[in-house]
Structure formats: structure tokens, C-alpha cells
Amino acid sequence: MxxxxxxxxxxxxxxxxxxxxxxxxxxxxxxxxxxxxxxxxxxxSWAVREAAINSLEEGYTSYTANAGLFELRSEISWYMEKQFHVSYRPDDQIIVTVGASQALDIALRTILNPGEEVIVVEPCFVAYAPLVTMAGGIPVTVQTSKEEDFKLTPQQLEAAITPKTKAVLICSPNNPTGTQLGQEELVMLADIVKKHDLLVISDEIYAELAYDEEFTSFAAVDGMLERTIVINGFSKGFAMTGWRLGFVCAPKEISEAMLKLHQYAMMCAPTVAQHAALEALKNGMxxxxxxxxxxxxxxxxxxxxxxxxxxxxxxxxxxxxxxxxxxxxxxxxxxxxxxxxxxxxxxxxxxxxxxxxxxxxxxxxxxxxxxxxxxxxxxxxxxxxxxxx
Incomplete structure (x- = not known):
């Protein structure tokens, strides 16, 4: 027993x-x-699956660089610039991860000291608060309402901030509500984030699934590139859930610190999946x-x-x-x-x-x-x- x-x-x-x-x-x-x-x-898509098969036939079965295939990181850099108008260097600002979930995990464990708070906007993905807790932080939930279409208001954000607040964790488009924050709404939230010198962890895994207005990345808001950690991946928009491949983009200082965690915990993301993702970005749009x-x-x-x-x-x-x-x-x-x-x-x-x-x-x-x-x-x-x- x-x-x-x-x-x-x-x-x-x-x-x-x-x-x-x-x-x-x-x-x-x-x-x-x-x-x-x-x-x-x-x-x-078949082209993506075929790329994975070809990578196996060609013998690509070894580890990649810890941060991922450089060619894939370069393609992610181009993708983020073209699709979302944010610029990240492939050599030191992008890490390929085992799904967006691992990206979230290493982001939180990298930035949090014991007892620091992360504002978590609810309703939200069920893993957010537990991941904060497992990283030694304290999740502080802010409850949105149907009257506001489940959108976080600047007033709510301001009221939730304490001297212990380190970051805000937000997802747009949102799971479970589907709510998407527009550019003007992000700008108002960003003003508060900058005022209190906070970080934002922006879960953008559903960025490709925006229907009525163009998706705006939090990192694209003026002054937010240097204080935003962007979480994204291939599961939702590219229909690659079982491939378990995500990526995280962040300022160099944070990205290099995350890479240390990634090195010890995971080594690298699956090689076959990385070759598949490369094809998805090149020819899958x-x-x-x-x-x-x-x-x-x-x-x-x-x-x-x-x-x-x-x-x-x-x-x-x-x-x-x-x-x-x-x-x-x-x-x-x-x-x-x-x-x-x-x-x-x-x-x-x-x-x-x-x-x-x-x-x-x-x-x-x-x-x-x-x-x-x-x-x-x-x-x-x-x-x-x-x-x-």
C-alpha cells in the first residue's frame, strides 16, 4: 500500500x-x-501526413535542436509576421513545444516565483489555474459575464491587480465561450498592463478560427511585444491535435529562460511532427x-x-x-x-x-x-x- x-x-x-x-x-x-x-x-490534410511519412522514410528519427528545427522556427517567424504582424527571431525568440499545453507550462514556471499571482480570466480552459498552482503561483480568477459577452473589462482587470500580481493569462478566441477580443479592447487592457508593469500570457491557439473580424494578437498592440508571451500551435487551426505540437514566442530574455526548462523536461518536440508542421505552414493555409x-x-x-x-x-x-x-x-x-x-x-x-x-x-x-x-x-x-x- x-x-x-x-x-x-x-x-x-x-x-x-x-x-x-x-x-x-x-x-x-x-x-x-x-x-x-x-x-x-x-x-x-494528406499533404501534411505525407510529409511526416517522407521524413520517416528519409531517416529523420533523431533529436532536433532543443528549440526545434531551425527551418520550422524560421517558418513560424514568417507565419507570425504575415498572419499577425508581430516579429520574432527564429534563433532566440521561438521554441517548438509538445503542444500548446507544454508551452503554457514552461511559460508559467519560467516567470513565477513562489506566491506570485496570475490573473486568470474565467470562464477558461480547465488547465489554467492548475498550471499556475503547479508553477508555485496563485491563480486569481476574474469572472466575466454573459451581459458583457464574456469579455474582460479594463475595470475588472484593474480591480484584480495587487502588489503580488505578475501576469495576466488570457485566451482569445476563448475556450469555452468563443469570445474574441477586438483590437480596441486589447488596447484598453494593454494600457493597464503597462501601467502596472505586468506580463501577459496570451493563449492564441484558436487564432486561425476567427470569423467576423480579423484576429489581433496581444503582442501586436503597441508596447506589448516586449511584455507578451504568445502561446500557439497546430492542434486547432491545422487539425493536428494528436501530433502534439505547439510553439511559444517571447522576448529573448524570457525565451532563453524557457528553453532551459524545455531542455531538462522535454529535450525537444517530436521530430516527425515538426516535419509535418513545416509542411502545414508552407502549403496548408x-x-x-x-x-x-x-x-x-x-x-x-x-x-x-x-x-x-x-x-x-x-x-x-x-x-x-x-x-x-x-x-x-x-x-x-x-x-x-x-x-x-x-x-x-x-x-x-x-x-x-x-x-x-x-x-x-x-x-x-x-x-x-x-x-x-x-x-x-x-x-x-x-x-x-x-x-x-
Whole structure:
């Protein structure tokens, strides 16, 4: 018998992912239509897969440089300049990581001293607060509201800052709400960040999935390049979730410090995946555009359907999630999701797993085929009629 005292107190006190717990329930049921998994339903394009196969046939099976293939970092540098108008040097400001999750981890562990605070904007990806905690920091959550379309206001940011605040962790377009911050909104937040001499960790993994206005990187805001750590990767926009490849761009001083962590913890990202990503950046943007158009059609359909059935839903500007309110049912988010699953075999994610401000909502991914979306929405409409007469 292993003693519980052998486990770190920090890890022992972490809550398991609410998303995984819920989908363990769904996995045991037949005929479930899932709107839960945050993963593209597209297969990685053939050209990208072929590049990976060719790299194996040519014998590229050794480690790369710790920071990643220089050719890939150069391509990322060009991509960031062309797509988002921010300039990073491939030799000392870009690190290729094992997914965006590892990029987040090393960014937080690099900048935080024990007890320093990171402002985390909720609702948010379930890993943010735990990653801050595991890095020795203290997550300070700021709860956004549906009345503000789940956008962080300058007043909220200012009120959350203390002498211990080190950084703000923000995601736009957002998981789970799909909310995208526009350039003017970022400028107002940046003024406060600069006033208090803070860092920003900007999770931009959904940057390619912006539908109604051009995406603006936080690093592109005047005066923010030198105080922003940009997290990005290939999972969402390029449909490469299983390849586990991300990247982080940061000022030289921070990037070189992150590289030390990366060297000891990971050595380098998978070589095959790096060759695949190189092809994706060089020749895959047409595939990205086709996926974006498809997601936009699905978004329009699912949001319209939710509002018509009485589930008030704001129009998400990006990512592939809708975040409708279920408050009129009188159920909690967990009750709604569990009843919907057992009665109609539709899997969605309870909003409260993304933070307290997510209560009263559910997250529904529209990264599913139109046929699946139509079937799920038929079942949900029937569910609403049964419970909201």
C-alpha cells in the first residue's frame, strides 16, 4: 500500500478535470452524439501526413535542436509576421513545444516565483489555474459575464491587480465561450498592463478560427511585444491535435529562460511532427481557410438553433464552441448536462467546470459534422420541450 503522504500536497489537492469526468460517463453509453470534445472533426490534410511519412522514410528519427528545427522556427517567424504582424527571431525568440499545453507550462514556471499571482480570466480552459498552482503561483480568477459577452473589462482587470500580481493569462478566441477580443479592447487592457508593469500570457491557439473580424494578437498592440508571451500551435487551426505540437514566442530574455526548462523536461518536440508542421505552414493555409468556412457555417446554424429553442446564446467570434445559457430551465449546468445525456444521449460540457462564471451555461463544440449537429439539436429541442413547458 502506497502512503498518501508520498504524493505532493500540491498535486493531491488539485481537482481532476471536470471535462474528463463527464466524458467517462458518456463513454459507457451507446448512441451518444457528442458536442463535447474540443477537437476538429477534420483529418490532418494528406499533404501534411505525407510529409511526416517522407521524413520517416528519409531517416529523420533523431533529436532536433532543443528549440526545434531551425527551418520550422524560421517558418513560424514568417507565419507570425504575415498572419499577425508581430516579429520574432527564429534563433532566440521561438521554441517548438509538445503542444500548446507544454508551452503554457514552461511559460508559467519560467516567470513565477513562489506566491506570485496570475490573473486568470474565467470562464477558461480547465488547465489554467492548475498550471499556475503547479508553477508555485496563485491563480486569481476574474469572472466575466454573459451581459458583457464574456469579455474582460479594463475595470475588472484593474480591480484584480495587487502588489503580488505578475501576469495576466488570457485566451482569445476563448475556450469555452468563443469570445474574441477586438483590437480596441486589447488596447484598453494593454494600457493597464503597462501601467502596472505586468506580463501577459496570451493563449492564441484558436487564432486561425476567427470569423467576423480579423484576429489581433496581444503582442501586436503597441508596447506589448516586449511584455507578451504568445502561446500557439497546430492542434486547432491545422487539425493536428494528436501530433502534439505547439510553439511559444517571447522576448529573448524570457525565451532563453524557457528553453532551459524545455531542455531538462522535454529535450525537444517530436521530430516527425515538426516535419509535418513545416509542411502545414508552407502549403496548408488553403486547408485552414476551408475549415474556417465550414466552422463559420456550423456556428451560424448552432447559435440560431439554440436561440430559437429558448437557450439564449451570444454569437461567438471565434474558436468552435457555443456557450448557451440554460438558466431558464432552472437546472444547474451539471444537472442539465447529466439529464441531457441520460434522457437524449447528447453529451455537452457543464459550464461550471470552466469556472464559477460558467454556471448556468453549457459548452457545445460545433467541431462535428453538420449531420451530427442536426441530430444533437433535434434531441436537445425535444429535451427542452419536455422540461420547459
Amino acid at each position: 502506497i502512503k498518501t503522504s508520498y504524493v505532493s500536497k500540491t498535486i493531491a489537492e488539485l481537482k481532476p478535470s471536470g471535462i474528463r469526468r463527464f466524458f467517462d460517463l458518456a463513454a459507457n453509453l451507446e448512441g451518444v452524439v457528442s458536442l463535447g470534445v474540443g477537437e476538429p472533426d477534420f483529418v490532418t 488553403q486547408d485552414v481557410e476551408e475549415m474556417r468556412r465550414s466552422y463559420r457555417r456550423r456556428r451560424n446554424y448552432i447559435v440560431k438553433s439554440f436561440n430559437e429553442m429558448g437557450l439564449d446564446c451570444h454569437n461567438p467570434g471565434g474558436a468552435f464552441y457555443a456557450f448557451p445559457s440554460i438558466e431558464r430551465t432552472g437546472m444547474t449546468s451539471m444537472e442539465f448536462a447529466e439529464k441531457l445525456l441520460t434522457e437524449e444521449l447528447v453529451a455537452v460540457v457543464p459550464g461550471d467546470v470552466f469556472g464559477e462564471s460558467g454556471e448556468g451555461h453549457i459548452r457545445c463544440s460545433y467541431a462535428s459534422s453538420m449531420e451530427q449537429l442536426q441530430e444533437a439539436l433535434r434531441r436537445m429541442e425535444r429535451f427542452m420541450k419536455n422540461h420547459c413547458q
